[in-house]
Amino acid sequence: MTSRTWLITGANSGFGRHLSEQLLSRGDRVVGTFRAAGSVEDLSARWPDAFRAAHLDVTDPAEITAVVNEAWAALARIDVVVSNAGYGLMGAAEEFTDEQMVHQIATNLTGSIRLIRAALPHLRRQGGGRILQLSSVGGQAAWPGGSLYHATKWGIEGFADALAGEVAPFGIDVTIVEPGGARTNFRYGGSVLADRIEAYDGTPVAGIRRILTERTTQGIGDPALMAAGVDQDPAPRRLVLGSDAYQAIENALTTRLADVRTQRESAEATDAPLEGVTTGGPADLDAEKRDM
Template structure:
């Protein structure tokens, strides 16, 4: 029988956050969930009562993050897993995006998760360990035109999580990065924003993202329910997997990007060595 756990998950009102919360509560776990609007969780709160602890949280408000995380640990005691899920996608050519959009994207997708993890770390160390799970995307290892700021936020998040994974192993804190492909969530409708199109980019690769996000006839391949189950089950693995790729599209895109990157590095071996200082030369 699976051990009962307590989870802290940001953005539980929709997408993977909602699905994970539903699955966890159904199997008997406790969830501390954050949302921007508490009323969006009224149905689950009524059904599960005290097993669903809720707090209002804007991931761009760093002081608020500290308070909410502290309150969750104070009221619930041990929390086994911290899941950084809240986020959204900002798309369009870089110069089509406003300064406000750029700042908000990085504050939500990168700085917010960093502050979340930093707020949780003293508690996780004090209790003797735990798990940190960060929701990224294939866009954390590969790029497409029209996604520069979204990719910047996810590449930054993956770099942060990979580094702290090495820092925290000594404290029995495992860190896992989740890299889903397309999934049948509300991402394209509620989880994505667009810049203001510029005529100069019409017909260029960067313009394709506008058409893609507006095309409702293209159904994503990924089953978000299956993906959510795998994310939940990942806490049973020891040691914690560093990355989990979900979806055949994600696997293919990441594999292509890494293969091309490795080939480029291999081709520069002689050039790289030519810049070394040769002793005695």
């Protein structure tokens, strides 16, 4: 296999760390970003010629642009951009502070969007490449206690899904990665729990609070196997990793589809008469895509 060059945000821990180590071990080059000082020094020491470390806070738009531009200037070509940095903010929607809400969205959603936007001109000029956007089972299914986290993951999935159609003419592929629970530090090291409002103690929100405070559970997924599974060619638009993710996503989609199907007649009843009318809604866009 020809060696490739990757840009991976959040390369210092969890999924990003496993992926970086696997790629470097097989001879690829990695630009790995980090926030915590000293968290990737061992990678730099072990692979001094193949690993390039870069500090990056994805809530800083100027730093995103600088890191991306500097990476391309130094390496000439980057084949795969992995938007991986993120964390979970958990609790009832009413429990979050405004500052927590803004930071969660800035990290998981707008940070990912800015990273990809910064990379797109380079990917276009080099004639193609691949974008891997890390989402979650929580990008397709949702549970009480994760409302804001789900908002960021559902949001980035919508962005990436539409983006895929925009950049396909340039030879740029987009894959949304949807892992389930994994045995990384995300659950107990990469999640923030909002301050408790007692009124929610007897509600479903208490479940996520109990998990994060008692620390007695762990994910079913093997992060090394998950990392190994992302490098597929051709790759699906959405890549589900973990049996728990598969089951939860299948259940969520089946339920939503069943709900939609009960509304066919009532939905059609709201259409305007078609005589002399040119429509331009989502169905027409889908038809145009099929005709292309």
